[in-house]
Amino acid sequence: MTDLVHAEGLSKWYGQVSGLNNVTVSIPPGITGLLGPNGAGKSTFMKLMTGQLKPSQGTIRVLGEPIWGNPPIFARIGFCPEQDAFYDRMTGLEWVTALVRLNGHSDADADAAAKRALERVELLDAAGKKIGAYSKGMRQRVKMAQALVHDPDLLILDEPLTGMDPLMRRKTIRLIKDWARAGKHIIVSSHILHEIEAMTSNILLINNGRIVAEGNVHTIRDLIDTHPHTVYVRGADPRALARRFLVEDDVLSMKFESDAVVVETARPDSFYARLTELAASGEAGQIDEVQSPDDNLQAVFKYLVKQ
Amino acid sequence: MTTGARMSFTTAARRVFDLSLGEMLWSRRTIFMALVVAGPVLLALIARGVEVFGMSALRVNGRPVPGFSIFGVMIWSLYLFFIVPVLGLFYGTALMADEVEDKTITYLFTRPVARGAVLVGKYLAYLACTILVVLPSVMIVYFMLVPFSQLPSTFGNLVIDLGLLALGLAVYGALFAFVGAFFKRPLLIGLVYTFGFQQTVLALPGSLKQFTVAFYMNALVPHVMPSDGVSSLLQSMFKENPPLWVCLFWLFAILAGFLYLATRVVERKEYILEQ
Numbered sequence A: 001m002t003d004l005v006h007a008e009g010l011s012k013w014y015g016q017v018s019g020l021n022n023v024t025v026s027i028p029p030g031i032t033g034l035l036g037p038n039g040a041g042k043s044t045f046m047k048l049m050t051g052q053l054k055p056s057q058g059t060i061r062v063l064g065e066p067i068w069g070n071p072p073i074f075a076r077i078g079f080c081p082e083q084d085a086f087y088d089r090m091t092g093l094e095w096v097t098a099l100v101r102l103n104g105h106s107d108a109d110a111d112a113a114a115k116r117a118l119e120r121v122e123l124l125d126a127a128g129k130k131i132g133a134y135s136k137g138m139r140q141r142v143k144m145a146q147a148l149v150h151d152p153d154l155l156i157l158d159e160p161l162t163g164m165d166p167l168m169r170r171k172t173i174r175l176i177k178d179w180a181r182a183g184k185h186i187i188v189s190s191h192i193l194h195e196i197e198a199m200t201s202n203i204l205l206i207n208n209g210r211i212v213a214e215g216n217v218h219t220i221r222d223l224i225d226t227h228p229h230t231v232y233v234r235g236a237d238p239r240a241l242a243r244r245f246l247v248e249d250d251v252l253s254m255k256f257e258s259d260a261v262v263v264e265t266a267r268p269d270s271f272y273a274r275l276t277e278l279a280a281s282g283e284a285g286q287i288d289e290v291q292s293p294d295d296n297l298q299a300v301f302k303y304l305v306k307q
Numbered sequence B: 001m002t003t004g005a006r007m008s009f010t011t012a013a014r015r016v017f018d019l020s021l022g023e024m025l026w027s028r029r030t031i032f033m034a035l036v037v038a039g040p041v042l043l044a045l046i047a048r049g050v051e052v053f054g055m056s057a058l059r060v061n062g063r064p065v066p067g068f069s070i071f072g073v074m075i076w077s078l079y080l081f082f083i084v085p086v087l088g089l090f091y092g093t094a095l096m097a098d099e100v101e102d103k104t105i106t107y108l109f110t111r112p113v114a115r116g117a118v119l120v121g122k123y124l125a126y127l128a129c130t131i132l133v134v135l136p137s138v139m140i141v142y143f144m145l146v147p148f149s150q151l152p153s154t155f156g157n158l159v160i161d162l163g164l165l166a167l168g169l170a171v172y173g174a175l176f177a178f179v180g181a182f183f184k185r186p187l188l189i190g191l192v193y194t195f196g197f198q199q200t201v202l203a204l205p206g207s208l209k210q211f212t213v214a215f216y217m218n219a220l221v222p223h224v225m226p227s228d229g230v231s232s233l234l235q236s237m238f239k240e241n242p243p244l245w246v247c248l249f250w251l252f253a254i255l256a257g258f259l260y261l262a263t264r265v266v267e268r269k270e271y272i273l274e275q
Helices: A042-049 A071-075 A092-101 A107-120 A136-148 A166-181 A193-199 A218-225 A238-245 A268-281 A295-306 B009-025 B028-052 B067-092 B097-101 B105-109 B115-145 B148-182 B186-203 B213-220 B230-238 B244-268
Strands: A005-014 A017-027 A031-035 A057-062 A077-080 A154-158 A185-190 A202-207 A210-216 A229-235 A251-257 A260-265 A287-291
Touching (some): A005 A042, A017 A210, A031 A042, A031 A166, A042 A154, A092 A136, A092 B009, A107 A136, A136 A154, A154 A166, A166 A185, A185 A193, A229 A238, A238 A251, A238 A260, A268 A287, B028 B067, B028 B115, B067 B115, B067 B186, B105 B115, B148 B213, B213 B244
Parallel strands (some): A154 A185
Antiparallel strands (some): A005 A017
8 A cells, every 4th residue: 555644845834933844754554653742743744634734835645645625535534633622512423423424424324323433432322412511531532433433544633632531541542553453544643652652653753843753663762761751640539649659669759730640750651551550440539631741752852853 | 334425515515504504503693693683673562562552653744654664664774784784794704714713624624525515505504594583583573563454465575575685695695705715804894895885885876886785685675665754865865776687687696606706715725723
């Protein structure tokens, strides 16, 4: 198969501001992670590869075809955007059904496909609820559902795990990997290496609108580990969470923020594994949200750029 | 695997219409529209109340003006001059802007439908939405003002009025859909056009008025204003009578032309969402 995405001298400017700067890259089939801190150019690149933006310079082809002004190609592409934007008055089922109807499905097909997609993201029970009443994690999942509802060849996911609890993150990562095993292709962006690493070893590192590095995730892995990693955990009982975190020596420091605890860890892998187990057992109360600021990654990028 | 069929432009537009109608009907803008159309209903209610006490709601040269004539004044001066252009302006310019502002445009533009079909679908939703609110209010006003005995002789005019208002909503909506898609400050431009340019050139001699929607709409109004009143004076200033077919031809040409231009702009325009 040809490359999923091929960009040649691709640049995008917003007036005087450069969003992407002379990028030439080919993304191969399979899962590819697009990794970079906030404002690095990930979303601009994703908007260019989903035909929402027109290149200021250069070209971009997706699945072998130009993407700008080429709506038929979206029959083969599913896109989960970063923004938390919905038709809040619609139920999850109504929304996903209405969107898949735009893919040409008949009413009966659309309803069945929407239910299947909501089931895949474990949202079928809440399918009849208005999206406005969904939690952040549920909103992320319904966005995923609309992206995969038409069974696309290529899924493009912009920060899909943001706002999900640890269990749902694990399930979503499994869903993405299952999707790839079924012969589909995924491009997923994140500012958290561990999320990307859990899905694929093939990454593109992006910073300041340029591709800084591409290839195997393990080559930058060691660099990341030398920098402390910050994790924000919001839950029902932050103090109980803190007590559990202190049991192991992978936590360097902690601080409390209203209903959350912010942890600095030198061994993010082991910490995330513990966090997932903790969420599953419920020993420290319910965990509602896990976020990782991109400060950790920023340090690595500074290092890479200096090199 | 379920594969969708390739859709025609009209099917795609119809499906966008299905998606948009509910959202539009229950939006804050509809509350604004309901308040606007409540004005004439309130006036009709007051007129009716005055008549209950044996007085006349409107007198010209000391003679009471019949209910159907008051209704005609309201159609002409409130609905055609104000309500229809205002609704066309506020809805038409916001067809794409609302989706961009709410950042939901991404979901529509990453589906295999032409962007022009998205605009047309949303335009049809606007038309259905405004017709569903405006026309019932006209009927309420009619039944409140026109005595029961006059219904058989005036009902035909009511039907013409309803058709005229629907046509006005369609034409102004198409015009302002283009303004909304093309210009950066569409509301300001729309307001200047509607209440500045149109009103000014209509009051002046010359052929510039032929570049206004109101010129053709006014010519189609079936009502004659009560003589010697302010309304009749205004009507005599504003109203000319080009043939019916000329008016209809130009109104449909404006509708089709601006809707086509709007779709072309949307097809080529890059919508950048605020981060």
